[in-house]
Amino acid sequence: MTKNITLAHGNGGEENNELIEGVFYKHLKNDYLKKSEDASLIEGGRLAFTTDSFTISPLFFSGGDIGKLSICGTCNDLAMMGAAPKYVTLAMMIEEGFEMKTLDKIVRSIKKELEVCGAVVVAGDTKVVPRGSVDKLFINTSGVGVVELEGISASNLSVGDAIVVSRDIGAHGAAIYANREGIDIESTLKSDCASLWPMVKALKDAGIKPKEMRDATRGGLAAVLNEWAKASDVCIEVEEASIPIAQEVKGICELLGFEPTALANEGTFVLALDPKDVEKTVEVLKTFEQNEQCTMIGTVTDEYKQKVTMTSEWDTKRFLDMPTGELLPRIC
Amino acid sequence: MPKQELDLFKVFRNPEHMKALAKLIKKESKTKIRVMEVCGGHTHTIMKYGIPQILPDTIEFVHGPGCPVCIMPKERIDHAYILSQQPDVIMVTLGDMIKVPGSHGSLAQARSKGADVRFVYSPLDVLKIAKENPEKKVIFFAIGFETTTPMTAALVDQVVKLGLKNVLFHINHVTVPEVMKELLDSRDEHVDSYNNRIDAFIGPSHVSVITGSKVYEQFPEKYKRPVVVTGFEPIDVVEGILMIVRQVNDGRADLENQYKRSVSYDGNTTAQAFINKYFDQKDLFKWRGLGNIPKSGLKLRDEFAHLDAEKIYDDVLPKEEIEDHKLCICGDILRGMAKPTDCQVFGTACKPNKPIGSCMVSSEGACAAYYKYGGVLR
Ligand code: SF4
Numbered sequence: 142m143t144k145n146i147t148l149a150h151g152n153g154g155e156e157n158n159e160l161i162e163g164v165f166y167k168h169l170k171n172d173y174l175k176k177s178e179d180a181s182l183i184e185g186g187r188l189a190f191t192t193d194s195f196t197i198s199p200l201f202f203s204g205g206d207i208g209k210l211s212i213c214g215t216c217n218d219l220a221m222m223g224a225a226p227k228y229v230t231l232a233m234m235i236e237e238g239f240e241m242k243t244l245d246k247i248v249r250s251i252k253k254e255l256e257v258c259g260a261v262v263v264a265g266d267t268k269v270v271p272r273g274s275v276d277k278l279f280i281n282t283s284g285v286g287v288v289e290l291e292g293i294s295a296s297n298l299s300v301g302d303a304i305v306v307s308r309d310i311g312a313h314g315a316a317i318y319a320n321r322e323g324i325d326i327e328s329t330l331k332s333d334c335a336s337l338w339p340m341v342k343a344l345k346d347a348g349i350k351p352k353e354m355r356d357a358t359r360g361g362l363a364a365v366l367n368e369w370a371k372a373s374d375v376c377i378e379v380e381e382a383s384i385p386i387a388q389e390v391k392g393i394c395e396l397l398g399f400e401p402t403a404l405a406n407e408g409t410f411v412l413a414l415d416p417k418d419v420e421k422t423v424e425v426l427k428t429f430e431q432n433e434q435c436t437m438i439g440t441v442t443d444e445y446k447q448k449v450t451m452t453s454e455w456d457t458k459r460f461l462d463m464p465t466g467e468l469l470p471r472i473c
Numbered sequence: 474m475p476k477q478e479l480d481l482f483k484v485f486r487n488p489e490h491m492k493a494l495a496k497l498i499k500k501e502s503k504t505k506i507r508v509m510e511v512c513g514g515h516t517h518t519i520m521k522y523g524i525p526q527i528l529p530d531t532i533e534f535v536h537g538p539g540c541p542v543c544i545m546p547k548e549r550i551d552h553a554y555i556l557s558q559q560p561d562v563i564m565v566t567l568g569d570m571i572k573v574p575g576s577h578g579s580l581a582q583a584r585s586k587g588a589d590v591r592f593v594y595s596p597l598d599v600l601k602i603a604k605e606n607p608e609k610k611v612i613f614f615a616i617g618f619e620t621t622t623p624m625t626a627a628l629v630d631q632v633v634k635l636g637l638k639n640v641l642f643h644i645n646h647v648t649v650p651e652v653m654k655e656l657l658d659s660r661d662e663h664v665d666s667y668n669n670r671i672d673a674f675i676g677p678s679h680v681s682v683i684t685g686s687k688v689y690e691q692f693p694e695k696y697k698r699p700v701v702v703t704g705f706e707p708i709d710v711v712e713g714i715l716m717i718v719r720q721v722n723d724g725r726a727d728l729e730n731q732y733k734r735s736v737s738y739d740g741n742t743t744a745q746a747f748i749n750k751y752f753d754q755k756d757l758f759k760w761r762g763l764g765n766i767p768k769s770g771l772k773l774r775d776e777f778a779h780l781d782a783e784k785i786y787d788d789v790l791p792k793e794e795i796e797d798h799k800l801c802i803c804g805d806i807l808r809g810m811a812k813p814t815d816c817q818v819f820g821t822a823c824k825p826n827k828p829i830g831s832c833m834v835s836s837e838g839a840c841a842a843y844y845k846y847g848g849v850l851r
């Protein structure tokens with residue numbers, strides 16, 4: 142491992158895993174952490190518990206803001222374990238000089254998103270730090286949820302399972318890059334930032350039991366699929382043409398040399414399902430406006446174990462690897 | 474993004490068209506041809522779209538040296554690292570350059586230890602940084618082939634015209650025809666012969682937009698190697714291969730242009746003049762994996778020496794050469810004599826996040842592309 146932390150250690154990909162293994166697991170590993178799920182099940186599996194920290198530039202982007210993000214992020218981790226988000230803690234590190242009006246706007250956005258999830262803030266903390274110590278505002282949230290769908294786990298996948306994605310991928314990552322770099326895109330490119338619990342609840346109400354669900358945040362679709370392939374010791378084969386990607390997202394990727402499959406999402410999740418549940422799942426998820434493009438993208442096989450392969454429209458195959466490094470624009 | 478441009482995806486990745494071209498190649502290709510795609514952008518297309526899998530075994534790709542990041546020798550990265558440690562310096566470079574390790578670490582690591590290192594999308598963004606930080610020295614670590622050189626020239630031009638006092642340059646621009654020549658001319662240390670196994674070239678797309686296809690004239694003429702300048706889309710590459718197959722079948726070695734929609738014979742003469750105004754050929758430039766290549770690198774002209782960070786920081790910058798790693802066989806890979814999988818440390822000691830040799834540095838390098846996309850899939 143390198144001597145100092147680099148930005149690559151926070152990418153959700155390979156270096157990130159090295160850091161977790163080499164430092165945190167080294168000292169702290171236990172039965173809960175070992176499972177490396179989005180949230181840990183506690184109290185005999187009745188409750189799910191998780192935490193997440195948020196820093197983003199710009200604080201307001203098309204499709205959301207840091208406040209909305211801080212609630213979606215944590216509540217989505219709970220939802221992905223089949224748990225209804227209930228109690229949230231909210232901690233803020235604020236840079237000296239931050240505008241009161243802006244803070245108020247962010248907190249209003251937090252309130253609105255809590256209502257969507259059905260959760261409340263039960264404890265909070267604020268620290269104000271000298272100018273330059275943090276970039277404007279950092280938020281940490283933790284959440285507790287009550288498990289309503291049991292038995293969801295990354296090690297559940299078996300040969301024959303279907304892989305479904307809830308909507309078109311990469312919108313959050315692409316929108317943030319476009320906003321940050323002032324890339325003029327005459328379009329409606331918006332972050333997918335959204336709470337997923339209502340969707341999971343709809344699935345539950347329809348009697349569907351996903352084997353595994355995960356929101357494709359940092360590291361994108363590629364990271365989720367690779368983690369599953371490893372955890373379940375299987376091969377996941379996806380069809381490139383079936384992965385829904387908005388034209389604007391493709392455009393940004395082409396421009397900067399990114400892979401849409403490595404871009405972050407904040408309201409997009411991937412499901413592993415018994416094939417007989419696919420049709421119903423897609424139908425239920427499509428009742429949500431943003432999931433118009435929900436579709437099956439691949440299947441679980443045993444061809445290249447612990448690997449993800451992607452087949453092109455002209456039937457060539459390649460590995461879809463875990464994203465590595467910091468996402469950086471291509472030079473030529 | 475203009476609508477029309479987006480629709481191009483459909484045209485250049487049309488699966489039916491792809492399959493039809495592949496079929497023609499299968500039918501017509503008789504003899505083995507080792508085709509070097511000179512440019513990293515092509516390597517990327519070829520690996521990402523799995524092009525070798527739809528072509529017959531007679532077509533073998535030799536992945537070329539065409540990535541300005543991969544070929545940057547450690548000495549130069551060390552320069553960048555050391556410059557970033559100087560007082561009141563803001564080190565600026567382009568995208569993926571910042572993650573390449575030198576002997577002290579990468580620029581990203583320098584940044585994590587507190588150095589002010591930034592990346593920009595376009596060299597002209599340096600102007601803004603310089604204006605916002607008048608008390609700092611902004612050093613632009615310029616890299617790239619002929620594609621990016623005009624943009625650096627435009628930055629030099631602005632710095633001169635605006636009389637900015639706080640922008641300096643560390644120039645690492647390299648040129649494509651010289652390295653192609655070197656690959657054909659040079660003596661390979663490992664097998665001690667002039668052998669290379671490059672039968673034909675796929676010429677770069679973006680580089681050729683600037684240089685024009687004229688710069689490759691020497692290869693068919695003097696070396697009897699067909700050159701087809703080709704676009705970056707998968708269909709372009711496959712069409713380029715078909716043109717090469719037909720040349721070989723006819724016993725021809727010609728310079729052909731598949732990428733007519735953007736590349737002309739003379740290229741962008743305005744950009745060429747701009748480059749000449751500010752830059753001059755260096756006698757030697759060292760390429761990681763290939764060694765010193767005559768006239769393959771650029772430097773600022775003497776009139777602009779006062780902008781040259783290499784001159785101004787001369788006393789702190791090391792001059793010793795750093796040998797490439799003994800086990801690395803990049804040189805052979807680039808000459809078509811070996812495949813990445815022939816290397817003892819491929820995928821074990823040498824991986825994309827800790828590269829030993831140049832071909833593993835960026836995803837456009839042969840070894841990294843094999844590793845990442847599974848060049849072994851058939
Ligand atoms: S890594 Fe790719 S984009 Fe970056 S310099 Fe090399 S060839 Fe160009």
Ligand code: SF4
Binds near residue numbers: 830831
């Ligand atoms: S695997 Fe690494 S050491 Fe081996 S040839 Fe490739 S770059 Fe060099």
